[in-house]
Amino acid sequence: MGSSENARLRKCEGIVNQEDSMAEKVADAGVKRAEGYLYYVDKQGDVSRAKMARGGKKGGKPEKVLKLGIKKQPGFLYYLDKKGNVSRAKMVNA
Numbered sequence: 001m002g003s004s005e006n007a008r009l010r011k012c013e014g015i016v017n018q019e020d021s022m023a024e025k026v027a028d029a030g031v032k033r034a035e036g037y038l039y040y041v042d043k044q045g046d047v048s049r050a051k052m053a054r055g056g057k058k059g060g061k062p063e064k065v066l067k068l069g070i071k072k073q074p075g076f077l078y079y080l081d082k083k084g085n086v087s088r089a090k091m092v093n094a
Contacts, residue, residue, distance in 0.1 A: 022089050022090065023081065023087045023088070023089045024087060024088055024089070025081070025085055025086070025087050026070060026078065026085075026086045026087060026088050027068050027070060027085065027086040028085050029047055029066055029068065029080070029084055029085050029086050030083075030084050030085065031047055031065055031066060031080060031084035031085075032084060033080075033084065034049075036051060036052055036054070037049040037050065037051055037052065038050050038051075038052050038059075039065070039080045040079065040080065041070065041072075041078040041079065041080070041086055042062070042064075044069065045068055045069050045070030045071060045072060045078075046064050046065075046066060046067045046068055046069065046070075047064070047065045047066040047068060047080060047086065048062045048063060048064050048065060049062065049063060049065050050062040050063070068086065070086060073088075075090060075091055076088040076089065076090060076091060077089050077090075077091050
């Protein structure tokens, strides 16, 4: 591995670490994801999922997975993180 590739990897690691520090955990949901579904935090602050459209087939109707009732603040993006918990990040263009 050359020195330029090491520098590139360090730069990438720094970007990943910055992204981790930008997110803030809002609630411990512990949602286990099923393959083929899109998970999101809906307008009521609950975790919902919808079947993803694939190969010309349409997606499905959304269904509630977990009722949390999170009060969303403007200027933040709410999402389900890799661990299945609800997190939020400040939107850049808000």
